[in-house]
Amino acid sequence: MAFLEFIRLDERSVIEYVKGVPELKLKLKLELDDDKKVTVKEIGDGNLNFVFLVSNSGASLIIKQSLPYIRCIGESWPLTKDRAYFEAMALEEQGRLTPHHVPQLYHFDPTMSLIAMRYLQPPHIILRKGLIAGIQYPLLARHIAHFMANNLFFTSLLFHSTLDHKRQVAKFCGNAALCRHTEQVVFSDPYQISEYNHWTSPYLDPDAEALRQDNLLKLEIALLKSKFSEQAQALIHGDLHTSSVMVTPQSTQVIDPEFAFYGPMGFDVGAFLGNLMLAFFAQDGLVDQPDDRKAYKEWILQTIEDTWNLFYNNFVALWDEHRNGAGEAYLPAIYNNPEVQLLAQKRYMTELFHDSVGFGAAKMIRRIVGVVHVEDFESITDSVKRATCERKALNLAKMLLKDRRKFESIAEIVSAIRQF
Amino acid sequence: MAFLEFIRLDERSVIEYVKGVPELKLKLKLELDDDKKVTVKEIGDGNLNFVFLVSNSGASLIIKQSLPYIRCIGESWPLTKDRAYFEAMALEEQGRLTPHHVPQLYHFDPTMSLIAMRYLQPPHIILRKGLIAGIQYPLLARHIAHFMANNLFFTSLLFHSTLDHKRQVAKFCGNAALCRHTEQVVFSDPYQISEYNHWTSPYLDPDAEALRQDNLLKLEIALLKSKFSEQAQALIHGDLHTSSVMVTPQSTQVIDPEFAFYGPMGFDVGAFLGNLMLAFFAQDGLVDQPDDRKAYKEWILQTIEDTWNLFYNNFVALWDEHRNGAGEAYLPAIYNNPEVQLLAQKRYMTELFHDSVGFGAAKMIRRIVGVVHVEDFESITDSVKRATCERKALNLAKMLLKDRRKFESIAEIVSAIRQF
Structure with a gap:
């Protein structure tokens, strides 16, 4: 039938x-x-x-x-x-x-x-649940870095011709309703009064209020929103948080790309890193004694660092490998000496890094004061404890959103996380 | 039939x-x-x-x-x-x-x-020919500023909803072949050896060679090229030089928008300003004595300054007028106090200014060493004289392309022009 x-x-x-x-x-x-x-x-x-x-x-x-x-x-x-x-x-x-x-x-x-x-059979579980349970995934950083580097590189103008790129961009413009949804829940609602917003009240009431009064933060979120809605850099997953990944210790599978469109690469990289940071800050609330998850928290920090660094290496390796290909962004006849090639890559990757940190921070904020929260924090039943964890994450995210351009490496980000 | x-x-x-x-x-x-x-x-x-x-x-x-x-x-x-x-x-x-x-x-x-x-009847002539003839157009800056501000504002996310914007972006993605043409002739060919390139040889041979060896310039042109090919900011004319404008002292008509697509606003503003700068530097070659066109050169400089300033004012006035409209970039509930509104506009316009200066410089360069030259210089029959004029324009453009972020106002740009 x-x-x-x-x-x-x-x-x-x-x-x-x-x-x-x-x-x-x-x-x-x-x-x-x-x-x-x-x-x-x-x-x-x-x-x-x-x-x-x-x-x-x-x-x-x-x-x-x-x-x-x-x-x-x-x-x-x-x-x-x-x-x-x-x-x-x-x-x-x-x-x-x-x-x-x-x-x-x-x-x-x-x-x-x-x-x-395909059904991803057990022992595949949602990565977020694994992070809440304190399970280490030794291949996670390597796999996600591979996923991101390949999907972002091969759908960008580093690989695409202009004609191919615009054809693909046009196709995914049709997914505008989901882009609009993201714009609302990530870039708008946390910074305005919205019926859908909620947070661990009353503890975070002043924190939520402070977001709506923070002019500098609002300027930064506007820049990121513009990038999100104007920059057709690559085919991004569009919702690459830790519940869009299923894992076993050997396998990493990315699901649910219904938000996909041609947008800024940093939105994917940031979504993943930001959600790892949320998992990090939730750990203390998930156990009785702060030290119970000490080693696990270190593993999360290491995974954050490895994910970016491996992504960086993979991406630049793809660029080197295909630099004489059809990609029209950096023609080999122009970027024709090792010095300019290196400078170009360094600048490209630095901007991508800052974008990723900014978008990651925006994703963290929206999960604490916006419409949809994360199980990492929601599973902390003691609301005082939950609010304490959430506030640390929120304050880190605010700082990263405003000061992201001051950071030069993922190691510096990890140091900042430790200080909150 | x-x-x-x-x-x-x-x-x-x-x-x-x-x-x-x-x-x-x-x-x-x-x-x-x-x-x-x-x-x-x-x-x-x-x-x-x-x-x-x-x-x-x-x-x-x-x-x-x-x-x-x-x-x-x-x-x-x-x-x-x-x-x-x-x-x-x-x-x-x-x-x-x-x-x-x-x-x-x-x-x-x-x-x-x-x-x-419609046929634009005489006395309408191509603006470039008017500039070569030394004719002043007292309404030109005001008209072009109006044209640019309205077309760019009303097709941007300052006015468009996300859904309208992406629908329009998709439609104009089909014009990819002409975008690709611009990418080649503006952002690529001047920086590589190309059979189509030519210049006032042998005088500018070292200048053309220097462009191909200038790593910093190549990095800047790559950034602008990325903006051009990725940023769907507004419906731009795409070819807004002084031969795409027909004028009488009372009338200003913009023609030939076949390169139109959703791109960065600064590409239009820069095209117009950059071509006025070319006209400025051609003046000394068009007459016998440098001082013959002294007053006219002043008028060009004033027109450059007025065009940007009037554009700025018009654009910001439209933004103020429509700030409670459907535009999704700056929601009034978020950008809800005069201070943040002002900061947001200042930052937006500063980036647009730097984009315009950069794109303008790129357009100048390509008209001196690329495939298609401008009549302003081509009508200078003495090739030594022509090369002298062209070199000044080229050196200004190189400086603007590299240092555009150091300029804070169009008056500073005009001062720089005077120094070359």
Whole structure:
């Protein structure tokens, strides 16, 4: 049975749906009418969509459906279900560039705003949950650095011709509604009174108020917002926090790129680093004695440092490797001596570093006083303790947002984190 | 007779074409078969297209046709004729925003890559020719400032919602071939060996060579190129030099927006200011005695200063007027006190000023050592004299490109011009 118009699937109708799509039937080893053993579980813990795990005798797949509103808010906050289309396009592109770190896309159905993809089996868990549980992932920094460097480099003008680049930019301009959503929740709401904002009250009331009175902070967030809405630098994931990554000690998989569009690279790098910083500041609240997670906190700091440094190295290595390619930003006939090549890379990477720190800080702030918070802090039941952790993170983020250009290396950022 | 496929029009067939389009027939008061008195003249003096002036008993119109290559180079340099579509769209938008400074669009034919528009009658002449002749235009600065402020403000996120902005950006991404052309001739060719480059040889041989060896200059041009190819700030004209403006002492009309796309505002402002600077430096070569054009040179400098200052005032006035509108860059609930509003505008305008100076300098450089030169210098027959004028302009431009961030006002730029 084909679905000719959009209906919201439930645990029953998702089986009917799968039976109507030959390639999904095949994936599930599902013969005609042999659906007695098919199990379905709604496992979406995200904020936006419904996610079904469909299994049959050892085979499984994921069906993810977008509804025309935001799941965690309800129908009062509409959001185009076209986002499934952009998620499918981004999964395909990222899967091509970094196949080992992206779940395979099986199927996209525009009518149903639905994608089917590989199920990331246990022991894969959401990275954020791993960070809350205090689990170390020795390959995480290396994998994420690889994911980011490849996806950002190969979709930028360092690799693209102008014609290819503008064609891709135009395609993803259609995802404007999700860009607008990010603009509101990241760059606007934390700095204005909004019905959706909340925080650990009453403890952080003065902190939230202070954000709305901080002129310098507002100037900096405006600059970042302009970059976000004007600079088509590369195809970014657009929501690369620690709940968009699934992990085991051996595997790192990036999911949920429905916010993907051509934006500033630093928004992805910053999202990941900023969420690691949130995890760092939550640790003291998650255990009885501050020292209980001492070694783990060091591991997080090391991961922050390694992620940036490996990303930097990977990115520059790709640039060196492809510097005689089709990329039109730095033509080899012009950047034709080692000195100018080095200077150009250094300047490019310094700006990217400052962007990343700024965007990371913005993402931290919005998770403490904005509409959607992070489980890292939300799992701290004692609200005094939670507020203390959150305030440290907030104060670091404010400082980073204002002073990011003063930092020259990720090691300096890590030193600053230690001081809060 | 309708033209069902693209053919290159000539002075004869353009009459047939006009007769086949009812609204053009009407404009020309042309009755059936009454074409005895119709006159046609090819008047294109630009580098890219063919332009026909079609007249009949006092009525006239312009037919502009794009060919699939660059007119001044020939078929060896192909360029998509789709540019007529973007010119038509831009003329329409600019005509809506600044109707007094844009010729009316009568007709667009995608098959024929052709637009028909109002004929700007004498005494309208190309501004560049007026500058060479030493004619003062007392309203020029005010008109151009109005044109730029309105077109740039109303197509930016200071006025646009995010959804409108991305929709427009996507539409103009299709003009990528012309963006690529600009990237090559403005940001690349002057800094590399190119078969198309030429200059007043042998006098400027060392100057041209020095450009290709100047690492700092190459770094700055790379930054500007990135802005040009990544930053979708507003709908820019894309080619706003002094041959894209037609003038009388009372009227200022901006033509030829076929390079239009969503790019950095400073590219337009800089193009205009940079070409005025070229006109300034050409003056001494156009007359026998340096002092012959003393007053006129002062008028050019005053026009440079007035253009920026009036643009600044107009732009900020539009921002103030529309600050509670749909524009999503600076939400009034956040930028809610006079101090932060002022700081935000000051920073925005300072960056725009530095962009304008940088792009202006880049445009000057490319007109001295690149493929297409300006009549201002080309009309100086004595090549020693010409080279002297060009070298001053070139040295100013190099300094501005490298040191633009040190300048705080247009008055300081004018002082610098005087010193060269």
